[in-house]
Amino acid sequence: MGEQLEKIFDVELKPGAGENYVCNLTKPEFAEKMANKMPTEPLPDDQMVEVALKRLDQLRKERKSLQLYLDICVRCGACVKQCHYFLGTGDPKNTPVGRAELLRKVYRAHFTISGKLFGSLVGAQKLTPEILKNEWYKFFYQCSECRRCSVFCPYGIDQAEITMAGREVLNSVGLATKYITQVISQVYKHGNNLGIPEAAFKYNCQFLEEEIKESTGVDVKIPVDKEKAEILYLPPSADLFTNTDTMIGVAKVFHAVGADWTMSTYASEAANFGLFFSYDDIKTINLRVVEVAKKIGAKLVIFGECGHAWRAARQYMEAMNGPLPFKFMNILEYTAELIRKGKLKLDKSRNDDVIVTMHDPCNMARAGDLVEEGRFIIKSVCNNFVDMDRSVIKEKTFCCGGGGGLLTEEIMELRMKGGLPRATAVKEVVESHNVNYLAAPCAIDKAQLPLVMEHYEIPVQVGGIHDLVGKALILEGQEEFEAKKKAEEEAAKAAAAAVPSVCGLCDAEFATMDECCEHAEKEHKISKDQCDLACEPKEGAASAEAAPSVCGLCDAEFATMDECCEHAEKEHKISKDQCDLACEPKK
C-alpha cells in the first residue's frame, strides 16, 4: 500500500458528520408504480412503528442472512475501516457495524429475550418514528450495498443484507427515495432506467450503426426487437447515450463472430434497481427479461457492462424467476471466451495511446465472480495495463461511491467523500505509471467516476472495457477501407500541398506548399513540421477549391474545384452549394 492510500485509513471519528446527507423523498406518482405496493405517502407517526416491526419480523423469518447477521455480530470492529462512506465522512453510523446496529438495537428490543430484559445494557432500543425517519432513512441510504465489509468480517456478515432489509422496512411505512423509485417506474413504463422511449432507442441504434460504418466501412448491425434470435443482449441503457463506445465495441464483437443477436425495447436495460429497493421489484424487473427471452427463443442472455445488473442476474434471477429456459452470461465472459478461442482479430497497438488500470465494480467482483475476465480482455487488447494496489482491487475493490441507488444529485458531497478511497488508489497509479485510462465495466461507475476524478483532480479518462475492445478489434473489410481512406487522405494532403503558396515572412511566392516549406527551412530556419509558421496558401487559392477536380457525373476534368462546380451547375443543374454531389478532387 502506498503512503497516500495508507493515510485514508487514518480516520478521525466525527459523530454526526453524516446527518446532512439525505436523499429526496419519493413522490406518490412514483411510489404507486412499485411492485412492492408500498404506501404512496409516509404513514402517520402513530402507525409507523407497528407496521415497521411487522415487516421486520416478516423479513427476518424469510431471510436466513438477515436473522443470522442480526444475531452473531460480536462488535469486534474488523469491518469499521472497510466502508468508503466511513473513510470519507468519519461518522461512526457509517461504519458497517455502526449502521447495522441501527437496526439491531431495534431487533433486540422487540424480538430478543435479553433485549426485552436488559434494554440498553445489551444495546437494545425500542423503535420510534424518529429512528425510522432520521437514522434509518439517512444511513441506509448512505450504504451502497457494496459488500466490502463482508470480506473482512470474521463471520462474513454482509451489511448489504441488512441495508436491503432496512430499506424494505422503510418502504413498508412509505419512506423511499425519489431517485430509486423514479428509475424503477421508468423501467416499468419504457423498459429502461433512463426512460428512453422505443423510437429514440431504435434511432440511437441506427445512429451508432452509421458511426461504425463511417469509421470502419463495415455494415455492423445493432438489431432491436428481432422476432427470433439466439442471443438476447441487455445493455445498460446509458450505453446508447453517454457510453456509446461501449455499445459500439459490443456490437463489433457480435458482428465479428456473426452472432444472431438482438436487443429488446421491452427489456432494454440490464440494470435492476430493484436490488436497491425490494425483492418484489427485483423479481418484476427480471421478469421482463425472462419474458422477452422466452418470446424470441433466446438460448443465451448476455448482460452488458453493468455491475449490479450482473448481481441481480447472477444471484437472483434463477432463484426468483426460474427455472430459466436459457443460459445467461456476462459480456465480459463472452468476449473473454472468444479471445481465448482466437475468434477475434485484435490489434493491440491501436490502444497504445492509453495506459490502463481497472476498477472492479463491486457487484461484478464480490457478487458476480468476475475479476479475471476483465483483466484478461484488457491485456488482450492493450499493451499497457497496470493494476492498482492489491488491497483495493478484485474482491477487495472499493465502491465508486455512487452505487446502491445513491447516484443522485442531492447527495453529491457524500458521493465525492465515498469516492475518496477509489480516487486515492487511482491517483497512485496515475502518478507512478502515468495511467490515463480507468476501465470500469459498469454504467454507474461511468457516471460517477468521472466526477470523482475531476473532484480530486486526477487526470484520467473513464471508460468501458469494450470501448478498448472496439478500438483493437479488426473487422472483415475494415483494413481495406482504412487503406483506401488513408490513400484518399494522403491524396487530399498532396493536393493541398500543390496549392500555390506564399511565404508570410518574405512574401516570396511558390507554386506548391512543399516548395514554400523548403524555402522556409532554408531561408528562415523554420523546420518543416512547423512550416505553418511561415507558409500559407496564396490568397484565393484555398486548398480544396484550387485542387484539380473531376466531375463524377461526366468525368470531365477541371483545373480547380470552382470550375468544376460551375460546370456542374450549368450542365447537370446542381446548385453550387450542393456541388459535392458532382465534383471531387482528382486523385
Place this chain on the structure above:
Amino acid sequence: MGVLANFVVNVLPYITFIVFVVGVIYRIAVWWSRPSPIPIAVFPGQRSVGSAIVRVLSDVIFFRSLLQFKGNRILWLGAWIFHISFGLILLRHLRYFLGAEAVPGWVAAVQGIGIAAALVISIPLLYLLLRRIVHADIKWISTPADYFVLLLILSVVFSGLYAKYFAHPFVIDVKYVMRSLMALKPVDLNTVTLNTAFLVHFFLVQVLAMYIPFSKVMHLGGIFFSPTRTHHFGGEAHTKQLEEA
C-alpha cells in the same frame, strides 16, 4: 453460606445445563429453519461445495478474514490466542468429568498446555478489553454487554487461577462433585472439602454458560450458517462456457 453453596453445587448446575443446551439448540434451530433461497456467496473464494467448506473452516480455525487487512492483524493475534487458549482450557477441564481409569491419554497430555493457556489467556482478554476503551471507533460501537462478557470471562479466569494456586480445593472432591452431578446424585457438602474460591469459580462458569445462548457468543455456531461463506454459487443457468452456435 451453606444454603448458597448447596444451591450452586446441587441445583444451579442442572438449571445451567438445561438453559445452555436448550438455548443453544433453540438458537441453532432458528438459524437452521430460516430459508435462504437467494445464493449470496461473496466471491471469489468458493465456487464449489468443497471450497465453501474450506473457506468456512479456514475462518473457524485461522480467523482468515481478519488477516485480510493489515490494520486488523493485532486483533487477529489477540482474538486467535484468546480462542485457542479458551479451547485448551476447556479441554483441560475434561479430566474432572471422567473417571480416573477413563481419562484418555490426550486429556492427560493437554494438561500442561491447558494450564499454560490459563496463565496466558488474560493477556489477550485484557487487550480485547483495552481496545474497546482506547480506540474511539471501537469504543463507539461497544455496548455494555461487550464489556460484560469480557469481564465475566476474566473473572472466571482469575477465580480459577486463584482456586488452583492459592485456595487449593481438594481435586479428588472436585471430580467427585462433577461425577455426582453427571449421575444426578445430590452431593452432601459435609462429606467434601470445597472452598469458597472454587464455589465462586464454579458459579461464574455457570453464569457464563447460561449467558451464552442469549448473547453474541453464539457466533461460534452462527459462522457455520453464514450464507456469504457457505453458499458457493449463484444461478445454475449461468454459464462460463460459450455455447457454440
